[in-house]
Each structure stands twice: as C-alpha cells, then as structure tokens.
Amino acid sequence: MLELIDIHKSFGSNKVLKGVNIRVKKGDVIVILGPSGSGKTTLLRCINFLERADKGEIIFDDLHVNVKTASAADISKIRKKTAFVFQSFNLFNNKTALENVTEGLIVARKVPKAEAIEIARKALSKVGLSDRENYYPSKLSGGQQQRVAIARAIAVNPDVILFDEPTSALDPELTGEVLAVMKQLAREGITMVVVTHEMSFARDVANHIVFMADGVVVEEGPPEEIFTNPREERTKQFLSRILPPVDDYVI
Amino acid sequence: MELDLKFMADTFLLALTGVPVTLGITAVALLVSTPVAFFMAISKIYNVKIVKQIVTAYVSFIRGTPVVLQILIIYSLLPSLFNSIIKSAGWNINVFEINPIIYAFIVFSINASASLSEIFRSALLTVNKGQLEAALSIGMSPVQAYTRIIIPQALVTAIPNICNLTISIIKGTSLAFMMTVKEVTAIAKIAASYGYNYIEAYLDILIIYIILCSLIQFIFGWLEKHLGSYRILTGAPVKAN
Numbered sequence: 414m415l416e417l418i419d420i421h422k423s424f425g426s427n428k429v430l431k432g433v434n435i436r437v438k439k440g441d442v443i444v445i446l447g448p449s450g451s452g453k454t455t456l457l458r459c460i461n462f463l464e465r466a467d468k469g470e471i472i473f474d475d476l477h478v479n480v481k482t483a484s485a486a487d488i489s490k491i492r493k494k495t496a497f498v499f500q501s502f503n504l505f506n507n508k509t510a511l512e513n514v515t516e517g518l519i520v521a522r523k524v525p526k527a528e529a530i531e532i533a534r535k536a537l538s539k540v541g542l543s544d545r546e547n548y549y550p551s552k553l554s555g556g557q558q559q560r561v562a563i564a565r566a567i568a569v570n571p572d573v574i575l576f577d578e579p580t581s582a583l584d585p586e587l588t589g590e591v592l593a594v595m596k597q598l599a600r601e602g603i604t605m606v607v608v609t610h611e612m613s614f615a616r617d618v619a620n621h622i623v624f625m626a627d628g629v630v631v632e633e634g635p636p637e638e639i640f641t642n643p644r645e646e647r648t649k650q651f652l653s654r655i656l657p658p659v660d661d662y663v664i
Numbered sequence: 665m666e667l668d669l670k671f672m673a674d675t676f677l678l679a680l681t682g683v684p685v686t687l688g689i690t691a692v693a694l695l696v697s698t699p700v701a702f703f704m705a706i707s708k709i710y711n712v713k714i715v716k717q718i719v720t721a722y723v724s725f726i727r728g729t730p731v732v733l734q735i736l737i738i739y740s741l742l743p744s745l746f747n748s749i750i751k752s753a754g755w756n757i758n759v760f761e762i763n764p765i766i767y768a769f770i771v772f773s774i775n776a777s778a779s780l781s782e783i784f785r786s787a788l789l790t791v792n793k794g795q796l797e798a799a800l801s802i803g804m805s806p807v808q809a810y811t812r813i814i815i816p817q818a819l820v821t822a823i824p825n826i827c828n829l830t831i832s833i834i835k836g837t838s839l840a841f842m843m844t845v846k847e848v849t850a851i852a853k854i855a856a857s858y859g860y861n862y863i864e865a866y867l868d869i870l871i872i873y874i875i876l877c878s879l880i881q882f883i884f885g886w887l888e889k890h891l892g893s894y895r896i897l898t899g900a901p902v903k904a905n
Contacts, residue, residue: 463797493803503798507816507894520812521803549894562798569802 414439414604415460415573420469420480422455429455430466431628435606437573442599443606444615444636447625448651453608456625457575460606461495462488474572493521496566500578502558504550510537510561511546517569536564540594556587563594567603574598576607612655616640624648672864675855679868682848683876685765689840689847690833693772694780701780708785719781726778731771731836738771739764739843768840772833779829787822788814820892827884831877838869848872 415437422430429452437443445453458464459480460471466480473494478487496517505513514533518524524532537543540560550558559579566574579595580588592614599605599618609615615622615636622639624632624647632645643649704723707715726734747759791814799809841850849869856865 461801463801489803489805492801495801497798497801499794499798501794503792503794505795505798505813507813507820516799516812517802517804520808521805551894551896565802 414474416472417456417460418470418472420456420459420466420471422452422459422464422466429628430459433469433625433628433630435623435630437604437606439572439604440602441604441606441621442619443621443623444619445606445608445623445625446610446615446651447631450627451625452628453625454577457497457577457606457608460575461492461497463497493569494572496569496571496574498559498562498566498574498576498579500581502550502555502562502582504553504558504561504565506550509547509549510542510553510564513550513561514565514568517565522569532568533564536568537561539567539597540564541590554587555583556590559583559587559591560594563591563598567598573604573606576605576609578608578610580609580611610655612640624651626651667867668859668861668864671859671861672868675852675861675865676868676871678855679848679852679865679872682846682851683872685845685847686834686837686876689765689768689772689837689845690830692769693776693833694830696769696773697777697780700777701784704777704781705784705788708781709788723778723781726775731775732839732842734775735771735839735842738774739767742767742770764843764845765840767843768837768845771843772836772840775836776829776833779832780826783822783825783829784818787818787825790821791817816891820888820895823884823888823891827881830880830884834876834880835873838873 415435417433417435420430420433421428429450431452433452433456435443435456445456447453455464459466459469462480462483465483469480471478471480471483471491473491476487476490478491504510505516508516511530511533514536515526515529518529518532519526534543534546537546540563542557542560542564545553545557545561550561553561559582563574563579576595580591583591588611592611595605595607595614596618607614607619619636622633622636623630624639624643624645626647632639632643632648639648640652643652704719706712707719743759743762746762750757750759795813795817796806796809799813800806804812837845837847838849840847841853844850852865852869853862856862
C-alpha cells in the first residue's frame with residue numbers, strides 16, 4: 414500500500430537519512446525503534462512531506478512520486494490519505510475539541526457540517542472523550558489532548574496513521590490511556606506506523622519492527638524475532654539498554 | 665491664572681466636531697495598511713528574495729523618520745507630483761482643490777503600514793509551528809491553515825500592539841493641521857487664536873484625546889478578552905489549598 418524507496422534527507426551538512434526503505438501493507442502496525450538522532454521522526458515526517466526528502470520515491474497505492482519533483486497536488490493527495498499524531502499534540506488552540514476533529518472534514522474534505530459533526534462525535538466517543546467536546550485544548554490534560562489528536566486523525570479515515578512518539582510527553586498514567594486507544598485501533602485493523610520508545614506496545618501490538626540507527630534501517634522483522642533474537646550487534650546493544658536483562662541459563 | 669471656562673466649554677464642543685476627522689484618518693490608515701502590512705510580514709517570514717529586502721528598507725526608513733517630517737515632505741512634494749502627472753495625462757483636475765484629508769490618509773497609511781508589518785510579523789511568529797504542521801497534515805491548504813488557524817491566534821497576540829499603534833496614530837493626527845486638515849487640534853487652535861486663549865484650548869484638546877484613547881483601550885481590552893477566550897490567560901500559578 415505504501416512504500417518508501419531509498420529515502421535520503423540532510424539538514425544542511427547533517428545527513429539524517431542515508432537510504433531508507435520501508436514497506437507498509439494494509440493492516441500493518443509498524444513500530445520504528447531506535448536511538449535519538451537515528452532519523453525515525455524525520456522518516457515519518459518525510460512520508461507526508463512535513464519534511465521534503467532530498468532523494469527517493471514514495472509509492473502510495475496508485476500514486477508514484479519522486480520526492481524531488483513532487484507537485485503540490487501530489488503532496489495534497491498524500492496528505493489526504495494519511496493522518497499525523499504529533500508528540501506535542503498540536504491541537505488547534507482556537508478551536509474546541511469537537512471543532513478540532515471536524516476541521517479536517519469540513520475544510521479539507523468538504524464534508525457537510527452535520528455529517529462532519531456526527532463523524533467527529535463517533536471519533537471522540539471512540540477515544541472516550543464525548544463529554545469534553547466543547548472544551549478548548551487549554552482546558553484539557555495532556556492525555557486528553559493526545560486522545561483528541563487521535564480522534565482528529567481517525568475522523569478523516571486515512572489509509573495510514575502516522576504516530577510520532579505519541580506518548581513521550583505524557584506521564585505513565587496518561588501514557589496508558591493513549592496506548593489503550595492505540596491498541597484498540599490496531600485491533601480494528603487500522604494501518605499504523607508508530608515511532609515510539611514504549612517497548613511493551615512494540616512487543617504486544619506491532620506486527621513488524623523496524624530498528625533504525627544512524628540514518629539507516631539496521632534490522633527489521635516481527636517482534637518475536639527482534640526482541641528475543643536480534644541478529645545485528647547494534648540492535649542487541651540498543652535492546653540491552655531498555656529491556657530487562659534475561660538470565661543466562663546454563664545446563 | 666484664570667481660565668475662561670465659558671470659552672473652554674464652547675471650544676470643547678467645537679473641537680468635538682473634529683473627532684470624526686481624527687477617527688476617520690485613523691480608520692483609513694489602519695484599514696488600508698492592514699493587507700499591505702500582512703503581505704510585508706509574510707514576505708519577511710518566508711524570506712521572499714527581493715521583496716524582503718525592499719520591505720526591510722521601507723520599514724526602516726519610515727520608522728526612522730519623524731512623522732512631522734514625513735508630513736512636511738509629503739505635503740510639499742505630492743501636490744506638485746500629482747500636478748505634473750495630471751498635466752501629462754491631460755486630465756482637467758485642479759490639484760490644489762483636492763481635499764487635504766487625502767494627503768493625511770496617504771501619510772498615515774504609509775506610517776501605519778511600516779509599524780503594522782512588524783506587529784504582524786512578531787504576532788505570526790508567536791504561533792507554534794506545530795499548528796501549521798497539524799493543519800497541513802490534516803489536508804488543509806496553506807491558505808486555509810493561515811486564515812482559520814494561524815491568523816486568528818496571531819491576531820489575539822497582536823491586539824495589545826495594535827492598540828498601541830491605534831493610539832499612536834490618533835495622537836499623530838494632531839499634526840495633520842499642518843496640512844490644513846480640520847481635525848481636533850486644528851479646530852481648537854484656530855478658535856484659540858481669536859482671543860489668545862491658548863491654555864484653555866490646549867486643555868480641551870488634552871481632554872478630548874484622553875477620552876478618545878481611553879475609549880480605544882477599553883474596546884481593545886474587550887476584544888482581547890473576547891477573542892482570546894480559548895487561552896488560559898493568567899501566568900500566575902494556582903494557589904494550593
């Protein structure tokens with residue numbers, strides 16, 4: 414469904430992505446792991462052109478673009494098929510929760526207002542925030558804001574939802590709220606690409622792990638493989654720092 | 665010191681007839697300069713190659729010269745300039761019968777546009793870049809993102825500064841009398857010149873301007889509260905009970 418081919422991106426003299434390939438199938442829950450600076454967030458942002466990659470191709474269903482020559486129309490098409498959930502929520506501060514969710518429908522997709530409100534209400538109830546629909550973001554907690562952001566993403570019914578460290582700015586309790594919503598979405602078969610440090614989510618919910626370091630994909634595979642039997646040294650090094658140590662059994 | 669109170673009262677009412685002129689010049693200056701200032705601000709933020717340089721030079725020049733001088737130069741230059749344009753175009757208009765308020769509109773619009781462009785630029789910069797990114801990610805076009813999300817938020821931040829500018833223009837129009845425009849100061853000074861009651865006239869002018877500016881501050885205060893209701897305004901931490 415979505416494929417990134419040989420993506421390169423530099424910021425000035427800093428080479429962040431050095432030839433990355435990713436394939437996303439419908440229904441996949443892909444978790445991208447890696448140390449800071451490995452290019453995970455940049456890769457995600459290249460998908461919907463929040464950053465424009467320097468080189469490479471993006472294939473999205475029947476849309477085939479070269480990132481250097483992609484037109485505004487192509488970018489707009491891609492953005493209408495994707496949704497992005499940010500680490501810092503980025504809710505529209507001057508709109509209520511309900512308006513945040515209907516904005517993309519009414520303005521970007523020309524959905525009639527009554528229908529948009531209905532869709533928005535369903536999305537908000539899915540993330541458990543029906544009673545907060547008239548609250549402004551300044552009156553919502555971090556976990557609530559992020560859940561509204563997720564409702565905003567699912568309301569537009571995208572082909573794939575991109576999550577950029579959605580729980581990194583939240584405390585463990587609020588993190589749990591948000592992860593629960595994401596797990597529910599995964600169960601319903603929504604395609605997700607998630608950059609996160611939440612290993613339990615990666616292990617339990619993902620069906621494919623991509624480990625990145627220094628701008629390249631070091632290793633990828635199903636969670637069982639990556640977490641219990643990593644092949645590459647760099648992967649082992651990263652995982653050993655975050656996973657609890659497994660005792661060595663000697664017979 | 666004896667104040668001629670009857671003269672003060674009469675002149676006060678007389679000077680009030682100049683208030684519409686004062687407010688008119690201010691309003692025209694602000695309305696005309698708003699779209700211009702907005703595009704100047706955008707060109708600076710987005711580093712639009714040649715335009716940015718022109719804008720920077722323009723703003724620097726206008727802000728770096730006293731209003732008095734701008735008025736004198738424009739009032740001396742423009743009529744002759746218009747005259748030569750009209751003569752060469754063959755139109756039959758007497759330049760010297762143009763209502764001098766037009767020149768006031770021009771001077772104060774130019775002045776306002778320079779300050780306003782910096783006000784807009786700083787206000788736009790206060791809006792988190794993430795707001796624009798979220799709007800684009802949702803599928804909105806840049807124009808939609810700006811008009812629906814960014815500008816409303818920037819405007820609220822700009823209100824105190826726009827209030828400053830408005831008051832500044834209102835006070836600046838007191839110099840328009842140099843262009844024979846009959847605004848508040850002009851009327852009061854002319855009335856005073858008959859009997860040399862300058863002190864009373866000056867006090868009247870003072871009172872009128874204080875009332876006008878207080879009104880403006882009140883209106884902008886209300887605007888800020890109303891338009892900014894979505895924000896948490898107080899910086900003070902909540903007291904623990």
